[in-house]
Amino acid sequence: MSGAGDREPVFPTRQSLGAMKSKLKGAETGHSLLKRKSEALTKRFREITRRIDEAKRKMGRVMQIAAFSLAEVTYAVGGDIGYQIQESAKQARFRVRTKQENVSGVFLPQFESYTKDENNDFGLTGLGKGGQQVQRCRETYARAVETLVELASLQTAFVILDEVIKVVNRRVNAIEHVIIPRTENTISYINSELDELDREEFYRLKKVKNNKQRDNNAAEEERKNSKRRGSDKENDQEPVDVLGEQEDQDVIF
Amino acid sequence: MAAPVSAYKDRHFLAVIGDEDSVTGLLLAGIGHVTQPPDAQKNFLVVDNKTEDSTIEQAFDNFTSKRKDIAIVLINQHIAERIRGRVDTFTEAFPAVLEIPSKDHPYDPEKDSVLKRVRRLFGE
Numbered sequence: 611m612s613g614a615g616d617r618e619p620v621f622p623t624r625q626s627l628g629a630m631k632s633k634l635k636g637a638e639t640g641h642s643l644l645k646r647k648s649e650a651l652t653k654r655f656r657e658i659t660r661r662i663d664e665a666k667r668k669m670g671r672v673m674q675i676a677a678f679s680l681a682e683v684t685y686a687v688g689g690d691i692g693y694q695i696q697e698s699a700k701q702a703r704f705r706v707r708t709k710q711e712n713v714s715g716v717f718l719p720q721f722e723s724y725t726k727d728e729n730n731d732f733g734l735t736g737l738g739k740g741g742q743q744v745q746r747c748r749e750t751y752a753r754a755v756e757t758l759v760e761l762a763s764l765q766t767a768f769v770i771l772d773e774v775i776k777v778v779n780r781r782v783n784a785i786e787h788v789i790i791p792r793t794e795n796t797i798s799y800i801n802s803e804l805d806e807l808d809r810e811e812f813y814r815l816k817k818v819k820n821n822k823q824r825d826n827n828a829a830e831e832e833r834k835n836s837k838r839r840g841s842d843k844e845n846d847q848e849p850v851d852v853l854g855e856q857e858d859q860d861v862i863f
Numbered sequence: 864m865a866a867p868v869s870a871y872k873d874r875h876f877l878a879v880i881g882d883e884d885s886v887t888g889l890l891l892a893g894i895g896h897v898t899q900p901p902d903a904q905k906n907f908l909v910v911d912n913k914t915e916d917s918t919i920e921q922a923f924d925n926f927t928s929k930r931k932d933i934a935i936v937l938i939n940q941h942i943a944e945r946i947r948g949r950v951d952t953f954t955e956a957f958p959a960v961l962e963i964p965s966k967d968h969p970y971d972p973e974k975d976s977v978l979k980r981v982r983r984l985f986g987e
Binding site: 659662663666667669670673674676677680681691692695696699700701702703704705706707708719721725744747748751752754755758759761762763765766768769770772773 | 872874875876877883884885886887888889890891892893894895896897905906907909934935937954955956957959960961963964965966969970972975977978980981984985
């Protein structure tokens with residue numbers, strides 16, 4: 611029964627039936643679109659998780675190599691250069707900028723590394739000893755950081771996509787399980803109400819027709835009766851032949 | 864949808880919380896940045912055995928929520944382990960928190976907060 615389910619508070623009129631029908635149509639279109647969006651995002655999401663996994667492994671290797679080259683530097687310089695380097699860091703040479711990538715209407719930021727060449731805080735580091743090692747170490751670490759930046763973009767994309775997919779799926783489910791059934795309920799409610807009205811109307815018309823017919827019949831009957839009565843008066847007697855053989859009765863004075 | 868452009872437009876720097884060797888290496892790569900005086904803020908923190916957990920937490924909060932110019936926070940995994948609660952509850956997209964291996968502590972994918980989420984999502 612239509613009244614049982616959850617439905618929108620509308621009056622059962624033809625106009626709102628039309629509105630509900632177009633609403634249902636819209637909801638179905640939206641549902642299929644959102645479903646496709648969610649699928650596209652999920653595909654992307656899986657690809658990103660796979661790449662994150664790979665990148666994390668790669669990072670492990672790269673950082674190991676970098677740590678080793680730093681050990682070489684320490685050996686070559688023959689002392690700890692950490693303090694000196696920490697003190698001389700002033701302006702970042704290695705920076706990132708973000709650009710956007712559009713995946714099904716979702717903007718995923720991507721980090722892109724760039725170096726500001728004019729900043730060179732460590733111009734003098736290792737000038738005494740092991741300059742070449744220091745240089746090589748810097749390059750190794752720069753490559754390692756590039757890997758890290760790549761990984762960071764993937765990770766950011768992962769976090770954002772995760773959130774967006776959740777929202778989209780929530781919408782898909784809301785449309786599928788709430789909006790569409792409710793609209794369908796409303797439509798069947800309106801339909802049944804309209805049918806009810808139709809039946810009532812039909813019954814009323816029938817009743818009116820019957821009444822009319824009955825009245826008509828009665829009137830007809832009445833007329834017939836009265837007609838018969840009128841004609842009977844005349845037809846009761848034989849027409850009198852005034853000029854016939856019949857003799858007139860004598861008139862006695 | 865998701866993050867507005869303003870959330871990451873001005874983020875240019877990387878920050879690092881790590882042991883001395885990691886920080887030295889990354890600074891050699893040129894990520895070190897000290898903001899203009901008077902409040903000269905470094906974007907790196909050297910952690911050793913004597914460093915308090917609260918100091919690490921404070922630096923982590925500073926890099927993740929207070930400063931708006933940091934795009935990526937690098938943290939050694941064994942240090943992330945010390946403030947695991949903070950790292951796991953940080954789920955924002957910006958800045959990206961990246962756990963990196965250190966010289967003495969090889970990388971363990973089991974502990975990574977992002978990989979944990981990946982695994983949870985795929986129900987493994």
